[in-house]
């Protein structure tokens with residue numbers, strides 16, 4: 001302000017004709033300054049750390065309150081007014097009302113001349129998760145004077161980050177919401193000077209978001225590695241700087257509060273350590289080999305988590321066999337230059353709808369679901385391959401040709417059936433039953449790692465020759481295109 005005045009004065013000196021204006025303006029200016037000081041018995045400042053926030057991440061406002069009343073004051077709710085409030089308007093200038101049941105601030109005593117700062121997360125107080133710009137100002141109600149004091153208006157923007165990875169998991173037993181499912185998403189957002197990695201926990205069916213928070217800076221051209229372990233914790237390894245990988249462990253400790261439906265996430269559950277970048281170099285380079293081929297193979301390991309697959313009392317658990325074959329298949333296809341996407345890569349439960357949604361999010365993809373069979377009759381045995389849509393017949397025939405052709409088991413043929421994952425995927429989709437785990441001989445095969453490797457390689461061979469096998473083999477029972485409506 002004084003520099004402005006000085007500049008102004010300097011300017012006036014050189015142009016004497018402006019001196020009159022200054023002489024007229026200056027007294028008014030002084031009166032204005034004095035009035036502002038008299039008004040400011042309580043001075044309120046509002047700041048946001050950033051201009052941009054990701055939907056559902058905490059939007060923390062820093063409110064600084066300076067007591068200029070010349071005596072100690074206490075700010076407290078009175079006359080039906082809460083002492084601290086925010087006036088928020090959305091992108092279309094619509095006022096954003098506070099959420100009901102939002103916590104009241106406890107009374108605040110400020111000594112004369114002191115400045116007190118409070119950090120307040122607006123997201124539990126106001127519905128500010130829609131995309132767009134929000135204008136905010138803080139008001140302080142000073143009950144002694146029955147008067148409001150306001151901060152200046154600040155703007156923040158809510159946007160959404162780009163999802164780069166997603167996995168749906170069951171809430172573990174004893175966590176308060178067992179039986180429900182939650183979807184973890186990893187997202188990135190490019191800020192003007194850096195890119196941040198985010199994790200979100202939500203229930204995709206109801207749309208409820210339980211948490212969104214930043215895992216910190218990341219290097220956008222290196223894909224983070226995400227894994228879910230047996231207790232449904234999310235582990236993320238991402239490149240934080242050119243030579244530093246950052247490791248974050250997201251521990252699911254879901255505590256549901258009845259009103260707000262937010263999940264409390266213990267900060268202690270988030271560990272960040274640094275590992276050498278080189279330890280992951282091999283893995284990154286392997287998965288980036290698929291650029292030459294635009295085909296994505298979505299590999300679906302049947303069952304998982306509490307869904308063991310098979311029939312009650314079955315000794316060999318289907319979910320473990322399917323995952324192992326699926327992972328071997330993934331490696332075989334990656335080696336052939338395919339881009340591979342796993343609907344699950346660990347022992348987790350993934351709903352069928354999610355498996356299809358994952359597959360349907362890729363263009364130019366094919367879907368291969370890996371299962372093992374079961375029957376109450378111990379003698380039941382053999383390999384069978386299922387498809388549903390006409391587009392899937394060639395893929396089913398090719399996979400079946402190699403799997404049934406290479407296995408010592410009976411050939412039960414290619415069959416058409418409307419299994420959920422075959423009906424709800426909009427791409428060539430096949431489900432292979434790699435033998436009966438209830439048959440002692442086939443169960444013994446399945447428990448042998450080199451046999452599972454052979455199964456995986458046979459399926460991979462079928463994928464590679466999906467466009468050339470169907471016509472060349474007619475000896476097995478293959479449904480014909482004419483029999484498909």
Ligand SMILES: [Zn+2]
Nearest residue numbers: 302309371372
């Ligand atoms: Zn199965």
